[in-house]
Every structure is written in structure tokens, then in C-alpha cells.
Amino acid sequence: MRDPGQFDAFYAAARQRLLLQAFALTGDLAAAKRSVRDGFVAAWHHWHKVARQEDPEAWVRPLTWQHAQRRHTAHFWHREGSLAPEHRATLDALDELTSVQRRALLLHLLAGLESDDFCHEVGLTQASARRQLRLATAQFAIHRDIEPDEVGATLLALGDPLEAIRLPRASIIRRSGTARRRAHTSVAVAAVSVAVAGLGLAVSHDATAVASIGGPRGTAVVDTGPGAPTTTAHLDPADLLGGSQVAHLAAQPLSETSTGNNTDGTGLNVPCQARRFADPKAMAALVRHFSTPVDPKKGKPTGLVQVVERSADAKAAATAYDATLGWFSDCAGTRMQLLAAYQLAGAGDEAALLVVRDWASPVTTWTIGVARTGSLVTTLARDVADDHGPDLPPFVSTVGVAVDRLCTADGGTTCATTPRKTLGAPPPGPSARGMLQAVDLPHLTGISLPWVGTSPTKATTNPAATTCDHADFSGSDVTSSQTRTFLVPQAKLPTQFGLSETVGRFRSDAKADAFVSGIEKKMKSCEDRNLTATVEEFRHQPAGPLGETHAWRLSIDVSDSRTIDFWVAVVRRGPVVAQVGFVPVDKARIDQADFQALVERALARLENLPPA
Missing domain, CATH: 3.40.1000.70 (PknH-like extracellular domain)
Incomplete structure (x- = not known):
């Protein structure tokens, strides 16, 4: 039994906090208001479950943030005439942070979570979450031209112009949630009826998604058409490979060392990489690095990196897939040698496996898998400091796991079956097509x-x-x-x-x-x-x-x-x-x-x- 009084009290207590968080996340007041409304509508829809949560706000917050990112217009605050200069400066400073850093900072200072609690929401280990929080605090202070101990108060001050904002009454939120519940029930009944009438024939609805740039760096957004359920399309760190999926790729345990959206540093993560992004118009990107402890005999640890890029559609992703493979035929000026090239069947829409050796001291052998599922392209690269042939079957299997974790994400389509490698043509070089490189x-x-x-x-x-x-x-x-x-x-x-x-x-x-x-x-x-x-x-x-x-x-x-x-x-x-x-x-x-x-x-x- 859903208790309206309990929900109304929760809504009254949490709505301004979530409005401030959504506004700080995006700088788009209209998107923030709508996201708060939709988050609480969903909460009433599922109130029988949400009310039993130890912290119901922790259930609503991720949904509200996702809705805000989906709807907001980049740098919207630059066109908001009523916004004071100091608040614009705060949003500008937030915009200088990476997506992960911004989320870490807001979760800590506006949602009141410690790094041990919010590391799951940002998809990082506890150590990485603490490091990103420290970086975010320092970078924000520099760009906002304030002392680090003033960061919290500066962010809370963004709530001042929101005090006059009127949000829908709790009764309106509940009516919307109830209507949504009834609509979902009707759809479920209709689906069951069709299934029975068809004697078990599976019926699926394939909505056409239209992707557009609109979220902060590292985020992509998708609308599924008028009247469709609200969905959020972004690259979720939880969809990347974790330690348990890559443990068998090295003699010693591989530990995650960093996860980000590839906007820091050079952005070059694999050998021969020609530019930061394979798709210059990529809507989002994530990079996760792993490493083993230093081997005292060889002096260099085994490394592993996974890169994921989200393109606007499958056609653009296919071009990015070809561009990624092309990097490994254009290693001019290096001592790289492409030892072998394979096609991978059963790993998404298209996939390939390459073995590359860097003969510069210390000799390093790279195993590289590139795969596409829908509008997502992922690259998995492992480097080992030796000149022995790599063990390929475990790596082939891991490419399949990487595809499976992405195929059901926003933008993904074809999943993996049992990936199989066959010798294939090397990727075309940028010049002298058809000739040796x-x-x-x-x-x-x-x-x-x-x-x-x-x-x-x-x-x-x-x-x-x-x-x-x-x-x-x-x-x-x-x-x-x-x-x-x-x-x-x-x-x-x-x-x-x-x-x-x-x-x-x-x-x-x-x-x-x-x-x-x-x-x-x-x-x-x-x-x-x-x-x-x-x-x-x-x-x-x-x-x-x-x-x-x-x-x-x-x-x-x-x-x-x-x-x-x-x-x-x-x-x-x-x-x-x-x-x-x-x-x-x-x-x-x-x-x-x-x-x-x-x-x-x-x-x-x-x-x-x-x-x-």
C-alpha cells in the first residue's frame, strides 16, 4: 500500500536538493526542473519499492541526474540573462571538469556522499574515486579562482537563484506517477494477450533512437520519440570490463588504475594511435586502464586498456571502426611491426584482432581487439614486455565479454556468441593502398x-x-x-x-x-x-x-x-x-x-x- 503522506514529505524534503544538483550538473534550469519532476514521478510509480529503501533519495538521484543530462543544452547558462555573473563563473568552472570529476565533486559536496559511497555511482574503485575527487576540487578551485576550502560554499550558493523556482505540487507528481503506472500495466496486459494469441510467439518493439549531442563531456543522449518511455543514453563506466573479466589476461592480477572520458593528457592510449578520438564527432568516450605489479625480472608490468567511443549512429561508428584499425597500418617513424591480423566472427557487428610488436627496448608485444556493436566501438589492448607470441584464445574470449557488456547499453545492438578468429587481411594503410607498409x-x-x-x-x-x-x-x-x-x-x-x-x-x-x-x-x-x-x-x-x-x-x-x-x-x-x-x-x-x-x-x- 502506497502512503501519499510519506511520499509528500519525502518530496518536500528532497526536491530542492535534487534541483540544485541537476542544475549544477548541467547549468540548464529547464532541464533540471523537468528532471526533478520525472525523477519523482518514477519514484511514486515505484513507491512500494522506493519507500523500503534505507535512503529513498539515493534511488531518485541517479534517475534525476540521467534525465537532466539527457535534456540539457550545452552551455545553456550563457544564454540565461537572469543568472548572476558569479553563478555563471561557477558553472563555467564546473564545465572545465571531466564528467567523472564533476559527478564526484557534486556527489560529495551537494549530495553529502563520501568517496567510499559514491564510487559505485561513478564506476570507479574507491582509490580512483578519492583521486578524482581531489583532482576535481583542485581544478574547480583553480578555474573558479577560489581557495579549495571555499568550493563547498560556492557550489551551495548556486541554490540561491533556485529558491524562487516553483516545482509541481506533490499531488500533481502523484497523479502523473499513477497515470504512468496504469499505462505500463495496460501495455503489459496487451503484451501478454499478444503472446497468448500467438501461442508463445515472441513479439518485440524496436523503437528508432535519434542521438544528439547534449550531455556533458563523456555523455551521450537519446530520445526515443514522442510518448516513448524516458530513457537515458550515455556511456556508463559499469559497462566497461572489470577486474574479474580481465584477471586471466596476465600472469599477475590486473588492477584498475584509472577510468575517464579521454579528455585528459594526450588521449593516446594504444600504439600508433593517430588522434584522440577515432570519430572526431564522437558523442561520448570512456577509457579504463589496468596494470599488474612491476615484475622484478622484466621491470615492466603487463598493461591493459579498454577504450569505448559512442558515435551518432551505426554508420558513423563503422567509419570510426575502420579508422581505429587503420592506425595499426600507419606506424611511421616507429619500430612497430604488425605480426598478425585476424577477423573475429561472433563478436558484435564486426571485429578484428591484431598482434603488434614494438621492437624498441624493452621489446613489447601488443594484442589488440577492435569491435563494433551498433554505434559503439570498443578497443581492447594488452601489452606484455616480451617477444613471445601472445596467448590469443583468452583474449579473443575477453573481446566477446567486452561486446556483451556493451551490446545492451545505449547505442549497442549485436551481442557476442562464441568469438572465433580467422586469418584476414591487415587493415588498409593511409597511403599506398594494396602495397606493403x-x-x-x-x-x-x-x-x-x-x-x-x-x-x-x-x-x-x-x-x-x-x-x-x-x-x-x-x-x-x-x-x-x-x-x-x-x-x-x-x-x-x-x-x-x-x-x-x-x-x-x-x-x-x-x-x-x-x-x-x-x-x-x-x-x-x-x-x-x-x-x-x-x-x-x-x-x-x-x-x-x-x-x-x-x-x-x-x-x-x-x-x-x-x-x-x-x-x-x-x-x-x-x-x-x-x-x-x-x-x-x-x-x-x-x-x-x-x-x-x-x-x-x-x-x-x-x-x-x-x-x-
């Missing part, structure tokens, strides 16, 4: 400088050819061609050192096949034609669904005491042929396995070629 090239023992690639040019000559094959990509059967060369320019290596690739598109599959066959014949007959040459074919993969591959090691004696080695390969996929040639020197060599892996990457890169 610097990140594909193997590590050179003893060389601490990065590979640098030239810009692609038309293949009027072919630097990847050898004196055995003389392959020419400028003939009439070639409709388009490009060539580029990779060097380590600051390493002061002999001039013959270098790695080159030439790619040509032929008029037909048959023309390309004939071109490759011609190279094969020339390489087989090279020893007969050049007595100083030794040719060893170590890779022969006939044409199949993924293409064909041929690779040779060529040695030419230029004197009694000097021999020049060449690694050369040719790959074909349909009408497209690529030739790769590498000339090592004593100070910069790679082994056969590394070159073979590079040739397979060149074949995979052909999938990145734009349409003819």
Missing part, C-alpha cells in the same frame, strides 16, 4: 632505427627485379602499376641495401598468370644462363582461392671472395601481381622465415587495393 617489415637485428618507405610512383622501372627475371611492369598488358622502396636512411648502410615492391594490375587473370609463369621460367633457367648465379626456390604455392606465391633466394658471385644475396618473390591474386625484392647486407639481414612471412603479407595486402 613500414609496419609489415621485419625487425633487423642490430638496427635500432625504423624502416622508412618512399611514396609510390608509377613503375616505369622495377627495383624489385633481379638480373635473372628482369620483370617489367610497364608493358601494354598492365593497366596500372606502382612501385616503392623501403630503407633505413639513418643507419648508414651500404647503398645496395633496400627492400622494394612493385604492384601491377593486368588486363585479365590470364595475362597476369602468363606474366608470373614467365618469371618462373626465367628463375629456373637462370643458373644455366649465368654461371655465377645460384637459385633456390623455397616457396611454391600454386594458384588457389587466396592466390599464388613463389619465392627464391638468389646468390651471385661478383668475385672470388664476394657474393651478393637477393631475396625475391612474386605473388598473384586474380589480375594483380606483386613482386618483392630484398637485398641484405652484413649489418642488416633477415632470415628465410621472416622473408616468407613478408611475402605472405604482400599477398594479403592485395586485398586492400581499391577497385579497378
Whole structure:
């Protein structure tokens, strides 16, 4: 039995406090008033449950804050003529804080909660919540130009202009709550009737959501149309992975070290990341970092980071997903190497897994999963300070868990089933599409400088050819061609050192096949034609669904005491042929396995070629 008198007393005692909190959170008085009204309407709707709470206000407050964030207009107070300058200054200072910092400050000083109590509401550990509160207090004091011990009084002063605000009478709130309860009951009865009539057929309603920017940093908002139930769309820290979901990804326990909306610092959380946000118009973002204790043997802990971005819609998120993957083909100027690329099936709408190694000391191996569910893109990156191959199955499983925690959140759609990885094409590079990138090239023992690639040019000559094959990509059967060369320019290596690739598109599959066959014949007959040459074919993969591959090691004696080695390969996929040639020197060599892996990457890169 719901007691109107008990509710009315609660409403009278709590409404001004919640109005002040909502106003301080958003700076939008109209949104704050409406959110308080809606919060208490929902409370009366559920009063049989709320009344039994130890602190009913703790039930209403999160709902009120969510409604306020959903409705408010950014920097609304700048257009509010009746607002005093000191109150505008307070709201400006609050706007300088991150979403997490602002919520922590208001929960502590306006809601009266200690960090141990509000850490769950902001999705942080107790230690992180205390740290964010300290930062928020210091930052607010700086931006408001006051002493830290004046912060509480300054925030409470925001309530002065709210004293004259008239909120609906308790009886009006109760009538609205009762009407809402009846409406929900009617919908439930109708749904049961449909289910019975359909003999158990499941019926679902798919409301179209329209997203718009309107919340504070780190928050997105959604309206579901006139008359639809009030919903809030934002990135909730509770939807990120927690310690129990990531514990198996490291030999030692992974502990959360921070959670934020990626507005602090550089905003660069994963290797090769080109900019703070993959979607420049992202509506919201969250980043959570984990770390293990320092390993005394290796000196560097295992790290883990999860990044989530919310785009306006699934189309914009798909673009952000592609941009995120593209970062890992554009690691120019670094010693990063993309070791492997996989597609992940069963992990949201689309997903991929990459293994990247940073050869700079200490050698670090990164395992990176990127997945999209609806308008949400999440990136999970683990770094381990070693040069061993990572254990991938547990990581693949964790990507699925990350998707499952997001797929039912605002903006999420497709959940995970049982994620499975299959080798796939690497992400396209920003330039030289379809060709090798610097990140594909193997590590050179003893060389601490990065590979640098030239810009692609038309293949009027072919630097990847050898004196055995003389392959020419400028003939009439070639409709388009490009060539580029990779060097380590600051390493002061002999001039013959270098790695080159030439790619040509032929008029037909048959023309390309004939071109490759011609190279094969020339390489087989090279020893007969050049007595100083030794040719060893170590890779022969006939044409199949993924293409064909041929690779040779060529040695030419230029004197009694000097021999020049060449690694050369040719790959074909349909009408497209690529030739790769590498000339090592004593100070910069790679082994056969590394070159073979590079040739397979060149074949995979052909999938990145734009349409003819």
C-alpha cells in the first residue's frame, strides 16, 4: 500500500536538493526542473519499492541526474540573462571538469556522499574515486579562482537563484506517477494477450533512437520519440570490463588504475594511435586502464586498456571502426611491426584482432581487439614486455565479454556468441593502398632505427627485379602499376641495401598468370644462363582461392671472395601481381622465415587495393 503522506514529505524534503544538483550538473534550469519532476514521478510509480529503501533519495538521484543530462543544452547558462555573473563563473568552472570529476565533486559536496559511497555511482574503485575527487576540487578551485576550502560554499550558493523556482505540487507528481503506472500495466496486459494469441510467439518493439549531442563531456543522449518511455543514453563506466573479466589476461592480477572520458593528457592510449578520438564527432568516450605489479625480472608490468567511443549512429561508428584499425597500418617513424591480423566472427557487428610488436627496448608485444556493436566501438589492448607470441584464445574470449557488456547499453545492438578468429587481411594503410607498409617489415637485428618507405610512383622501372627475371611492369598488358622502396636512411648502410615492391594490375587473370609463369621460367633457367648465379626456390604455392606465391633466394658471385644475396618473390591474386625484392647486407639481414612471412603479407595486402 502506497502512503501519499510519506511520499509528500519525502518530496518536500528532497526536491530542492535534487534541483540544485541537476542544475549544477548541467547549468540548464529547464532541464533540471523537468528532471526533478520525472525523477519523482518514477519514484511514486515505484513507491512500494522506493519507500523500503534505507535512503529513498539515493534511488531518485541517479534517475534525476540521467534525465537532466539527457535534456540539457550545452552551455545553456550563457544564454540565461537572469543568472548572476558569479553563478555563471561557477558553472563555467564546473564545465572545465571531466564528467567523472564533476559527478564526484557534486556527489560529495551537494549530495553529502563520501568517496567510499559514491564510487559505485561513478564506476570507479574507491582509490580512483578519492583521486578524482581531489583532482576535481583542485581544478574547480583553480578555474573558479577560489581557495579549495571555499568550493563547498560556492557550489551551495548556486541554490540561491533556485529558491524562487516553483516545482509541481506533490499531488500533481502523484497523479502523473499513477497515470504512468496504469499505462505500463495496460501495455503489459496487451503484451501478454499478444503472446497468448500467438501461442508463445515472441513479439518485440524496436523503437528508432535519434542521438544528439547534449550531455556533458563523456555523455551521450537519446530520445526515443514522442510518448516513448524516458530513457537515458550515455556511456556508463559499469559497462566497461572489470577486474574479474580481465584477471586471466596476465600472469599477475590486473588492477584498475584509472577510468575517464579521454579528455585528459594526450588521449593516446594504444600504439600508433593517430588522434584522440577515432570519430572526431564522437558523442561520448570512456577509457579504463589496468596494470599488474612491476615484475622484478622484466621491470615492466603487463598493461591493459579498454577504450569505448559512442558515435551518432551505426554508420558513423563503422567509419570510426575502420579508422581505429587503420592506425595499426600507419606506424611511421616507429619500430612497430604488425605480426598478425585476424577477423573475429561472433563478436558484435564486426571485429578484428591484431598482434603488434614494438621492437624498441624493452621489446613489447601488443594484442589488440577492435569491435563494433551498433554505434559503439570498443578497443581492447594488452601489452606484455616480451617477444613471445601472445596467448590469443583468452583474449579473443575477453573481446566477446567486452561486446556483451556493451551490446545492451545505449547505442549497442549485436551481442557476442562464441568469438572465433580467422586469418584476414591487415587493415588498409593511409597511403599506398594494396602495397606493403613500414609496419609489415621485419625487425633487423642490430638496427635500432625504423624502416622508412618512399611514396609510390608509377613503375616505369622495377627495383624489385633481379638480373635473372628482369620483370617489367610497364608493358601494354598492365593497366596500372606502382612501385616503392623501403630503407633505413639513418643507419648508414651500404647503398645496395633496400627492400622494394612493385604492384601491377593486368588486363585479365590470364595475362597476369602468363606474366608470373614467365618469371618462373626465367628463375629456373637462370643458373644455366649465368654461371655465377645460384637459385633456390623455397616457396611454391600454386594458384588457389587466396592466390599464388613463389619465392627464391638468389646468390651471385661478383668475385672470388664476394657474393651478393637477393631475396625475391612474386605473388598473384586474380589480375594483380606483386613482386618483392630484398637485398641484405652484413649489418642488416633477415632470415628465410621472416622473408616468407613478408611475402605472405604482400599477398594479403592485395586485398586492400581499391577497385579497378
